[in-house]
Amino acid sequence: MAEAGKRRVLITGVSRFLGLRIAKRLESDPGVEAIVGVDLEEPPIGIDKVEFVRVDIRNPLVARVLQASKADTVIHTNIASSPGFLGGRSQMKENNVIGTMQLLAAVQRANHVQKVIVKSSSAIYGSGPGEPSILPEDHAARQVDLSGYGKDCAEAETYARDFGRRRQDVDLVILRTQNVIGPTVSTSITDYLSLPVLPTALGYDPRLQFLHEEDAVGAFVAAMNADCRGIFNVAADGVVYLSQAIRLLGRVQAPVLLPAAQAVATLIKRFDIVDFPIDQLKLLLFGRVVDTQRAKQAFGFNPAYSTIDALVDFRDNRSEDLTPLRGPRPAWERELFTYLKEKAQAEKESV
């Protein structure tokens, strides 16, 4: 049986950056009794307390893992921002939208779950010249203007909100994270900012806002521990112009005429230099800044890094080898059916 007052956490996307870092942070948290990690690939390093189960969240079997895990908290980080290793845009959409749908359907059946935290993104607001300069959570993005990642997030959030309506007893938290940056995270934005010469659109200088990787992890943990529910923007304080960011990084800016920018972006993508989704191009024209007041009040979100600090940390401490998270194989790896069988066995014995 679960120890009184201790959490049992199920994390999806545990082998990906954010899920892995959250698991790592919770490993030493005395308030957490056990962690079940779910992903398609095994995590690159072993983490105490984490039992890894290889299962696709799009598969209804995830419901049985959830039942067996007796998790009271579900942290869903398995939403990919770029097609990357998933193999293409349609796979990415499958993973993001259908995955969230299936997972939440499973959670709806699981009565032991009391809290669900879903990762979303500020990409949901889109980018445009007429958008509010500081976006509050209740600013409704027009879905027609969204594509790619932003649209996935919007659809995943719709399923999450439907779930929230059906299970009023569960505290549902949706965290819309800004562009995550830091010494170890790898996203399309960090790839772009790592280029020696950065192509930008001539005549445009977007305001950018980042979120340091440590603060991103911190936000998930804080939201888990606090008594809160709702949708929250999570981002660092302060903004930086793209031109300013490039100078801070000590790189060179190469302004390109806007009609050519699309071509350059496609070219860069074709040669695998940066995996930059075309739908994010608008971000590099008009930028995006969000209001984080609500998160600060609801769960005491207090970013340690400002936008500029995060950039400086990215500049100074980024290692060339971006696989620092390699290590011994996980001690607890289990295949799905072994996991389920063992749990059932343990159940029987305890009765």
Next chain:
Amino acid sequence: MAEADVIHIDSARSRPRKTRERCAATTATGRPCRNYAVDRSAYCRVHAAEDSGRTRHPSSRKASSDELREAVPDVAGGFFERAEDFVRRRLSGNYPVDDFGYDPELAREVLLPLAKPLYDNYFRVRTLGVDRIPAEGPALLVGNHSGTIPLDAVMVQYAVATEHPRRRTVRNVAANLAFRMPFVGPLARKTGAAVANDEDANELLRRGELVGIFPEGYKGVGKGWRERYKLQRFGRGGFVELALRQRVPIVPIAIVGAEEAYPMIGNAKLIAKTFGFPYFPITPTFPLLGPLGMLPLPSRWLIEFGEPVPMDEYPEDAADDAMLVFDLSDRIRDTIQQMLYRNLSRRGGAFL
């Protein structure tokens, strides 16, 4: 010209009431609490009961653009030391920018001096009543809009930045189009502009800024020469709603001179439609003289800042009273129109 009936705004004030402090706390949704504070406390009854360790709402926490400007380090030494330090700081990217994108250093140290000859020598701008703008705290500056290219907004900004006793920064709100255009968009942001929507205007006022607004919008800048100094419809009264909700005074501004800088004698609607502009101006020199025609004519300017109209004496829900909003909007429009007629004769010749 028919003599308009001047209605003084003061007589229109409905039942004057005691102004009371509002609660300094923020509600769960992140908006400032709208309850009145209990006597001798910064909080209302609800929030005073809660623990005192709460964060206060943004207006008391976020640095205003004036504070941000003062935070820019002042380097001792001569012009060259300062210039060298400035260039080094700009090249390293290490300078503050506020959440809206206002870059105080660039605006004050580079762009303002660039506008100086235009203001002093070309347009020979004279101002009246600039000290009527509050020395601190939020206010809404409402002006007439004219002259094809919104130079009037720039001149008002320059006037307040140089002639006001506190050299305050005016944060203009501009239409989407400005931010869609290359070069213009980033330049507008860096000089302190924000988008003309509810969210931006409200947030700027909450942070204690002076917000400049031109309710005529495109109708004002894009009107023909024959309609000069005739105020167009003042939007839909959104600026009054804004002022009532935030309880900030409205400072009416009359700008004389911008009309003659770019007299619009024609509007090439087909070209405008092709490029998605609200209008495409034809002036005596543009497009006849090509890029040279984009130079403004050297008109003589006079900018008058009127007496601030307080908004904190109206009832709590006044912003929802559409009739009151239209009424106030019309009165402020009339005030500006009267100031315009008065100042047109006061200015004398348009060019010499």
